[in-house]
Amino acid sequence: MAGRRSVAVALDTRRRILSVAADMASVEGLEGLTVGRLATALEMSKAGVIGHFGSKLELQLATLDHAAEVFRTEVWSPAAPQQEGLPRLVAICGAWMEYAGRPAFPGGCFLAAASFEFDSRPGPVRDALITYLRRWHGTLVREISVAVSAGDLPETTNAERLASALEAVAARVTPTRELYGDPHAAAHAEELMLAMLGRQGLGDVPVLVP
Amino acid sequence: MAGRRSVAVALDTRRRILSVAADMASVEGLEGLTVGRLATALEMSKAGVIGHFGSKLELQLATLDHAAEVFRTEVWSPAAPQQEGLPRLVAICGAWMEYAGRPAFPGGCFLAAASFEFDSRPGPVRDALITYLRRWHGTLVREISVAVSAGDLPETTNAERLASALEAVAARVTPTRELYGDPHAAAHAEELMLAMLGRQGLGDVPVLVP
């Protein structure tokens, strides 16, 4: 009984640590995160924090995993009930931009920021990040392919490149909002993403109209 | 004479420091840069390095300034001789993607990475970054506006949003190349940017064709 409670409490503490770690890392990066400041924010000792993970590297990997889970919960889960293909893609764009515009972490979309932090920095964190990003990319490509098969997107659609274009627009939301002071960054991004999924001429694409 | 030579030598050393600092910061971020490792890379003492700037903050600001100057030299200068408006915009996209695809810094486009590093991190570095980014954004908006006046872009064009869309696609080049292992990231981005500047229907936009 006491043993069980200990395990449950420890898991709870672990989740609490990861939540605060993700918040801090979204602002100062996974590499800028330090055990000492994390412990202070949690009102714990450094040893108490690091004991849950073994090393800072394992803490970074667990934090990244936590952030990926939040992304999945907030972006994929609301869209999953929709019919696959274009309807689900439209729902994904809505949930994605709601997530990016809220935002879930004080530093904005965690995976987008991590993409730039680790694009030239080798190591296990980057390797894990690549796995998460490729999985999401694959999901987008798959949904686009279904939409093409269903006749909801042109047969000439290049699913890889359309997915990459959607990711580019989505990633830019936080910098646009924070550095340019544009409160409508997420809404504008969503409009552009939806237009990319439509068949309108560029004259109808929100990039071009006020 | 000796005095003059000293000043010239010191300025030369300062440039050498900034060049190496920008290379290092493009990989590990301006915040991850440390005076000690920079000194080691330069085969200098820490005091010798920091003496040129006074503090790490001043070193960061000077490094950012250096990177912005490189961007201007490599992206703006080749395009400036072109006629303003659409011709110059097309030249900018070409130079920009050549710069992003080469790349000038081992860690990829410096300003794009810095945008994500400092979008939620207040301070003088962020303030300076905002100045550089807004200047470039203003340049793009101005060229787009000229293109609209000349009839080369639709009158309904929203210059602000088109500029932001171009920036989003450009920024994503390094992560796409490095994390997805796509060697054509810069070329594909350029095609998409040129399509955004064209009047084709989306069916002709490279996102949609193989």
Add this chain to the structure above:
DNA sequence: CCTACCGATCGGTAGG
């Protein structure tokens, strides 16, 4: 999960 500690490195300074 804590205290107490380790060697290494941090940004920065004194003095030359």
Add this chain to the structure above:
DNA sequence: CCTACCGATCGGTAGG
């Protein structure tokens, strides 16, 4: 531009 040094903080460990 160097050596030699400062206090603070880094990631991590021993022992409980």
